[in-house]
Amino acid sequence: MEPATKTETLDIEGMTCASCASAVEKSLSRTPGVQRAMVNFATEKATVDYLPTQASPATLKEAVINAGYGVMERAPDTSAAERSAEIDRQKAVAYQKLKRRFGVAVGLAVIIMPLSMLMLWPAMMARINMQWLNYALLLLTLPVLGYSGREFYESAWNGFKHRAANMDTLIAVGTGAAFLYSLAATVVPGFFTSRGLMPEVYYDTTATIIALILLGKVLELRAKTQTSAAMRSLIGLQAKTARVVRPDGAEVDVPIEQVQLGDLVVVRPGEKVATDGLITEGSSALDEAMLTGESLPVQKQAGDPVFGATLNKTGSFRFRVTKVGADTMLSQIVKLVEDAQGSRAPIQRLADKVSAIFVPTVVVIAILTFVLWFDLAPAGTRLPLALVNFVAVLIIACPCALGLATPTAIMVSTGKGAEHGVLIRNAEALEKAYQVNTVLLDKTGTITRGEPAVTDFWTLPDQEHNRLLQVVAAVERQSEHPLAEAVVRHAEAQGAASLTATGFRAVEGKGAAATVSGQAVLIGNRRLLADESVNLPPTLIAQAEQLLSQAKTVLYIAVAGQAVGLLGVADTVRDTSATAIKKLQALGIEVVMMTGDNAETAAQVAGQVGITRFFAEVLPADKAGKVKELQAEGRIVAMVGDGINDAPALAQADIGLAIGSGTDVAMEAAGITLMRSDLNGVVTAIELSRQTIRTIKQNLFFAFVYNTLGIPVAAGLLYPFFGILLSPMLAAGAMALSSVSVLTNSLRLRSFDNH
Amino acid sequence: MDTPAIIVTVAGLALAGFVLWYFFFSARQTASAVSTSGGVQEVAITVKGGYSPDVIEVERGKPVQLSFYRDEENSCSEELLMPDFSIRRDLPAFKTTLVELLPKEVGTFTFTCGMGMLRGSLVVK
Numbered sequence: 001m002e003p004a005t006k007t008e009t010l011d012i013e014g015m016t017c018a019s020c021a022s023a024v025e026k027s028l029s030r031t032p033g034v035q036r037a038m039v040n041f042a043t044e045k046a047t048v049d050y051l052p053t054q055a056s057p058a059t060l061k062e063a064v065i066n067a068g069y070g071v072m073e074r075a076p077d078t079s080a081a082e083r084s085a086e087i088d089r090q091k092a093v094a095y096q097k098l099k100r101r102f103g104v105a106v107g108l109a110v111i112i113m114p115l116s117m118l119m120l121w122p123a124m125m126a127r128i129n130m131q132w133l134n135y136a137l138l139l140l141t142l143p144v145l146g147y148s149g150r151e152f153y154e155s156a157w158n159g160f161k162h163r164a165a166n167m168d169t170l171i172a173v174g175t176g177a178a179f180l181y182s183l184a185a186t187v188v189p190g191f192f193t194s195r196g197l198m199p200e201v202y203y204d205t206t207a208t209i210i211a212l213i214l215l216g217k218v219l220e221l222r223a224k225t226q227t228s229a230a231m232r233s234l235i236g237l238q239a240k241t242a243r244v245v246r247p248d249g250a251e252v253d254v255p256i257e258q259v260q261l262g263d264l265v266v267v268r269p270g271e272k273v274a275t276d277g278l279i280t281e282g283s284s285a286l287d288e289a290m291l292t293g294e295s296l297p298v299q300k301q302a303g304d305p306v307f308g309a310t311l312n313k314t315g316s317f318r319f320r321v322t323k324v325g326a327d328t329m330l331s332q333i334v335k336l337v338e339d340a341q342g343s344r345a346p347i348q349r350l351a352d353k354v355s356a357i358f359v360p361t362v363v364v365i366a367i368l369t370f371v372l373w374f375d376l377a378p379a380g381t382r383l384p385l386a387l388v389n390f391v392a393v394l395i396i397a398c399p400c401a402l403g404l405a406t407p408t409a410i411m412v413s414t415g416k417g418a419e420h421g422v423l424i425r426n427a428e429a430l431e432k433a434y435q436v437n438t439v440l441l442d443k444t445g446t447i448t449r450g451e452p453a454v455t456d457f458w459t460l461p462d463q464e465h466n467r468l469l470q471v472v473a474a475v476e477r478q479s480e481h482p483l484a485e486a487v488v489r490h491a492e493a494q495g496a497a498s499l500t501a502t503g504f505r506a507v508e509g510k511g512a513a514a515t516v517s518g519q520a521v522l523i524g525n526r527r528l529l530a531d532e533s534v535n536l537p538p539t540l541i542a543q544a545e546q547l548l549s550q551a552k553t554v555l556y557i558a559v560a561g562q563a564v565g566l567l568g569v570a571d572t573v574r575d576t577s578a579t580a581i582k583k584l585q586a587l588g589i590e591v592v593m594m595t596g597d598n599a600e601t602a603a604q605v606a607g608q609v610g611i612t613r614f615f616a617e618v619l620p621a622d623k624a625g626k627v628k629e630l631q632a633e634g635r636i637v638a639m640v641g642d643g644i645n646d647a648p649a650l651a652q653a654d655i656g657l658a659i660g661s662g663t664d665v666a667m668e669a670a671g672i673t674l675m676r677s678d679l680n681g682v683v684t685a686i687e688l689s690r691q692t693i694r695t696i697k698q699n700l701f702f703a704f705v706y707n708t709l710g711i712p713v714a715a716g717l718l719y720p721f722f723g724i725l726l727s728p729m730l731a732a733g734a735m736a737l738s739s740v741s742v743l744t745n746s747l748r749l750r751s752f753d754n755h
Numbered sequence: 756m757d758t759p760a761i762i763v764t765v766a767g768l769a770l771a772g773f774v775l776w777y778f779f780f781s782a783r784q785t786a787s788a789v790s791t792s793g794g795v796q797e798v799a800i801t802v803k804g805g806y807s808p809d810v811i812e813v814e815r816g817k818p819v820q821l822s823f824y825r826d827e828e829n830s831c832s833e834e835l836l837m838p839d840f841s842i843r844r845d846l847p848a849f850k851t852t853l854v855e856l857l858p859k860e861v862g863t864f865t866f867t868c869g870m871g872m873l874r875g876s877l878v879v880k
Contacts, residue, residue, distance in 0.1 A: 360779065
């Protein structure tokens with residue numbers, strides 16, 4: 001058996017001309033074990049096939065250096081899948097460590113707590129040496145600080161060196177103060193008693209705070225991994241191998257990284273399509289739900305594009321690879337979602353400003369709390385009261401809830417959107433979609449399919465309907481005109497048997513002619529029949545005029561020099577349009593249509609889908625103007641369209657939604673891209689944006705209210721009026737739950753379903 | 756007010772003043788990007804309880820490559836956010852993560868950790 005070769009790509013430095021490239025290539029080729037080396041001067045990359053038994057990346061690098069050039073060290077493999085796998089592994093390790101730290105803290109806290117409470121039991125106290133008990137508690141608390149809580153102190157110190165303060169700063173200062181006070185009371189109790197103070201210790205407080213905060217962290221980490229679940233499953237869709245057809249006809253499974261442009265790939269039923277390409281032979285139904293959200297399989301045949309990660313259902317086919325790696329549809333979706341998750345929502349601005357100054361401000365409030373309690377409380381209890389409230393303020397404050405409020409919701413919802421075939425460009429687009437009160441639809445390709453279909457087939461009474469359809473289809477099958485394709489599709493849908501046409505002839509701008517079963521057949525516009533001196537009977541003319549008045553294109557049919565029938569062809573309304581528009585209206589959104597058609601046709605289509613307001617006879621250049629017109633009425637406008645003509649209108653609108661199979665230009669201009677070619681995606685986008693922004697508002701409200709109420713209460717503001725003081729342990733519990741509550745609320749978006 | 760109360764008050768206010776000055780008004784560590792022969796502006800940043808350097812100066816219109824080395828396991832710094840460039844990156848512990856971007860406009864752009872606690876800024880000139 002021949003040993004497997006490996007492929008390595010090197011970034012070459014220092015090549016100034018094409019001859020440098022050939023020098024590098026030569027040097028690489030002479031290296032033992034190298035089977036093939038190719039150096040591209042323009043991209044400064046070398047692609048080397050080598051036997052791993054004889055060569056290695058190190059020997060390859062040596063060869064390049066020997067030739068007088070350098071190899072640029074690349075960042076450790078940055079493919080999304082590998083990066084996320086490495087991060088997942090690290091996170092899993094961190095989670096296990098955190099759980100251990102939490103376990104130790106809890107285990108010790110449950111011993112420390114009851115021991116501390118012995119003091120409340122006078123009969124017991126009389127028999128126990130106070131000093132010994134305190135030393136025992138100190139020993140039990142040390143591991144809680146040194147092992148379980150160590151990270152807090154390290155992080156706080158590292159932050160302090162950078163003049164940065166974070167949540168750990170608060171915990172470290174709070175528990176540190178309680179511990180140091182207790183330590184002093186344990187080691188030098190005389191110092192306290194001589195000043196009339198009880199040498200009280202707060203080991204239970206210290207240990208419990210750390211245990212509770214760690215509990216919060218454990219829950220938080222668990223919830224956080226779920227926020228990016230959709231993203232991970234998207235990355236996981238990537239196929240690992242492809243069955244490539246070699247020039248000799250052999251089919252070989254190769255790792256996906258080695259598939260190259262132009263390769264021929266075989267896909268059998270039930271297999272995943274490896275990458276993007278064009279079908280060269282065979283046909284099948286493909287499940288594209290993972291990319292477009294469309295649940296029905298899509299029928300594809302030779303010439304149709306297929307996309308990596310979609311699932312082949314029924315037939316087998318071969319396709320020519322047109323895109324690999326980062327250029328594939330899947331990679332672009334992943335990139336888009338990744339970008340969206342990194343964007344900032346305008347709604348977050350205030351929270352960002354507050355987070356920036358949060359921790360130092362809380363530290364200052366805690367110091368002032370200490371001073372005020374010390375100055376105002378009775379001399380005998382002032383120090384412990386000042387300390388307890390100082391700690392409570394530091395512990396209850398939760399910047400995390402504020403920081404997590406918006407990004408977690410955005411992460412869940414952008415991932416959820418991608419699952420439904422709704423790609424959100426950034427958080428701002430989501431926020432704009434939430435504000436929308438008017439949706440402007442471009443008729444063609446949005447409400448309608450954007451391609452002609454036969455709507456009417458009319459024949460003179462003496463004609464045999466089905467037979468004529470067969471004849472017509474036989475001629476049109478040989479034509480490449482879009483109208484002819486519509487006729488063939490119609491005939492096939494009707495189950496018309498296929499006949500053969502001979503002597504096919506296309507008449508430029510008029511139609512086509514051929515012979516079927518010995519009879520001359522003409523199909524085309526009126527001019528074609530006039531040129532061939534075919535007379536039109538009055539009933540046929542009347543019928544044609546009726547079709548024309550409905551803005552349909554009319555095809556005239558003549559057999560053996562006699563006009564015998566008509567075909568009406570028009571762009572048809574998508575099945576889903578009317579229900580989707582009704583759903584939008586139910587959301588309180590006014591739906592407006594615009595089209596280049598005349599007012600009569602526009603009114604007809606609008607009536608068909610339940611739209612009351614429309615703009616007719618809009619020239620492509622005026623589309624953006626119509627958006628402006630609506631905006632001038634004070635509306636927040638979402639523009640839905642496809643194609644290049646819509647790009648300015650999509651950009652002008654408050655939020656542009658580019659509908660499926662849209663061109664790249666439209667996607668650039670659009671805040672939201674709908675992978676599925678129907679209006680249901682618009683409903684999904686708007687419902688998702690509303691739920692997301694609602695969730696964010698709840699989160700922000702909770703985080704602000706929690707902190708603005710919690711901090712004063714912890715400072716003891718209620719004490720003068722109601723005698724209520726917040727125990728630092730309760731504060732720790734509240735703090736642990738607050739960030740988890742925000743996360744859990746964001747995770748509720750995962751159950752989003754627009755049906 | 757007795758003597759201890761006066762001492763605590765004065766010390767407390769001084770400490771509060773120090774906290775405000777130290778975190779908000781003191782000087783920051785600034786670094787300018789180094790351009791390579793390829794015209795890429797490179798800056799190495801260490802992440803450990805903060806970003807050092809935490810003010811990074813780059814030139815407008817030239818690609819920037821920031822290499823973040825996360826020198827800790829603390830979860831605070833595990834995410835890097837540069838919202839103005841639509842970047843959210845996980846920074847694996849004890850690894851270097853490259854972040855590439857193209858500054859098109861002049862200005863100061865903040866980058867933070869996932870919760871907005873650790874901060875640094877990219878100054879585009």
